[in-house]
Amino acid sequence: MKLLIISVLLILTCCSTNSVQIYKQTEQFIDIEVSKENFWFTCDETDHKEKKSFMSFYTIEDDTVHLLIFRRIIDTKRCLKVYDKYKKIITKTSKIRLVGINLAKKEKNYLQDQNVPDKFKKAEYLTTWYFVRFHTGNTCESYFTEDCEPQNYWGGLFLHN
Amino acid sequence: MSKKTKHPWRICPIGEHWVQDHPRKVPVSDKNPSGVTIVDGHCRKNPSHHEIFVADELHELAEKYFKDLKTMPTPDNLGNPLGNNFDNLIAGWTQFWNDIFAPQDLLDPNLIKALIASESSFRVNISADSIIGEARGLIQITEQTRKILADQKGELMDYLLALSQKEFYNPNLNLAAGIRWLFHKKYLASHRLKREVTWMEAIAEYKGILPQLGKVKKADKIMNDIEQIYERLNQK
Numbered sequence: 001m002k003l004l005i006i007s008v009l010l011i012l013t014c015c016s017t018n019s020v021q022i023y024k025q026t027e028q029f030i031d032i033e034v035s036k037e038n039f040w041f042t043c044d045e046t047d048h049k050e051k052k053s054f055m056s057f058y059t060i061e062d063d064t065v066h067l068l069i070f071r072r073i074i075d076t077k078r079c080l081k082v083y084d085k086y087k088k089i090i091t092k093t094s095k096i097r098l099v100g101i102n103l104a105k106k107e108k109n110y111l112q113d114q115n116v117p118d119k120f121k122k123a124e125y126l127t128t129w130y131f132v133r134f135h136t137g138n139t140c141e142s143y144f145t146e147d148c149e150p151q152n153y154w155g156g157l158f159l160h161n
Numbered sequence: 162m163s164k165k166t167k168h169p170w171r172i173c174p175i176g177e178h179w180v181q182d183h184p185r186k187v188p189v190s191d192k193n194p195s196g197v198t199i200v201d202g203h204c205r206k207n208p209s210h211h212e213i214f215v216a217d218e219l220h221e222l223a224e225k226y227f228k229d230l231k232t233m234p235t236p237d238n239l240g241n242p243l244g245n246n247f248d249n250l251i252a253g254w255t256q257f258w259n260d261i262f263a264p265q266d267l268l269d270p271n272l273i274k275a276l277i278a279s280e281s282s283f284r285v286n287i288s289a290d291s292i293i294g295e296a297r298g299l300i301q302i303t304e305q306t307r308k309i310l311a312d313q314k315g316e317l318m319d320y321l322l323a324l325s326q327k328e329f330y331n332p333n334l335n336l337a338a339g340i341r342w343l344f345h346k347k348y349l350a351s352h353r354l355k356r357e358v359t360w361m362e363a364i365a366e367y368k369g370i371l372p373q374l375g376k377v378k379k380a381d382k383i384m385n386d387i388e389q390i391y392e393r394l395n396q397k
Binding site: 044047054070071072075081085103110128141142155156157 | 241279280281282283284286287288289290291292293294296301368369370372373376377378379380382383385386
């Protein structure tokens with residue numbers, strides 16, 4: 001019985017740890033892997049008239065949403081093309097590893113009135129990052145073409161040493 | 162500008178552009194046994210009468226005048242080993258375009274340094290993925306902008322830059338073009354809003370987020386980031 005309880009505890013620990021894994025995090029940088037349940041991404045059209053969107057990636061780690069956005073706002077049409085490309089890649093995997101560099105410090109979550117899934121509204125805090133890249137298995141997609149190369153792990157971050 | 166005057170740094174008269182020394186094939190003779198002669202650098206007329214800058218002149222001009230400028234960006238590398246590498250180019254092109262367009266509120270080279278930090282983290286050979294929308298080099302000039310800058314029948318009335326895709330990775334050419342484009346963005350935003358916009362608003366226009374400011378948190382955060390870098394540079 002004791003062995004069974006320990007095994008269950010081990011499995012639970014294993015699975016909860018596996019849902020979010022931080023490879024590296026500083027105030028300026030994050031390298032995080034999340035299960036698909038804790039991940040969502042969208043073309044957030046912020047200007048309907050001009051048809052401009054922010055490609056936005058949302059992940060949850062405990063009480064914090066990590067929001068990663070592209071450095072530049074882009075045409076919604078182009079954003080949707082990127083979305084489709086990324087979706088095809090992400091559909092095939094159960095986990096997504098994301099890398100970002102800091103844009104804004106941790107703050108009170110303000111997503112309650114935004115068009116995002118409920119789970120991202122419930123977290124207490126939110127940190128905003130510039131999106132650098134994501135990995136799934138052997139696939140890597142980055143904002144800058146060069147940022148999937150290992151020597152660009154930090155994505156041009158300042159003060160990473 | 163109603164009347165064009167020649168900038169003292171420019172090599173050629175108004176309406177002409179500089180062509181660097183270059184080899185030319187000639188018939189083989191005693192004088193030219195190799196069949197190649199070197200044509201000296203010279204000015205060539207622009208048929209459209211626009212002021213058109215090409216790479217040769219932009220390089221010559223930077224080489225000659227950018228070594229000893231008075232108004233430099235703050236020598237703070239912002240924690241990035243590359244952070245001070247382009248200060249002379251930033252200072253030179255900011256001064257050049259300030260001289261040409263003579264705005265009431267002069268562009269501050271520290272603002273350009275903050276913009277570069279935000280756009281590329283001072284990386285020269287960096288490009289946004291083509292599916293996202295090609296943008297190249299230090300100040301991330303898009304392919305669409307590159308074409309507009311060179312278009313003699315397009316939205317720029319004058320002071321065009323005819324540069325290739327490859328040339329846009331060169332930091333000197335990238336900044337010459339990027340700062341010229343920022344002046345145009347300030348003009349466009351001021352015209353649209355029917356008031357003279359600030360340089361910070363011109364930066365937001367450059368990034369395509371001016372209409373979102375104050376309404377979209379993501380846009381505000383991007384501009385806050387630049388403002389913080391700019392404040393840091395101006396405090397030192």
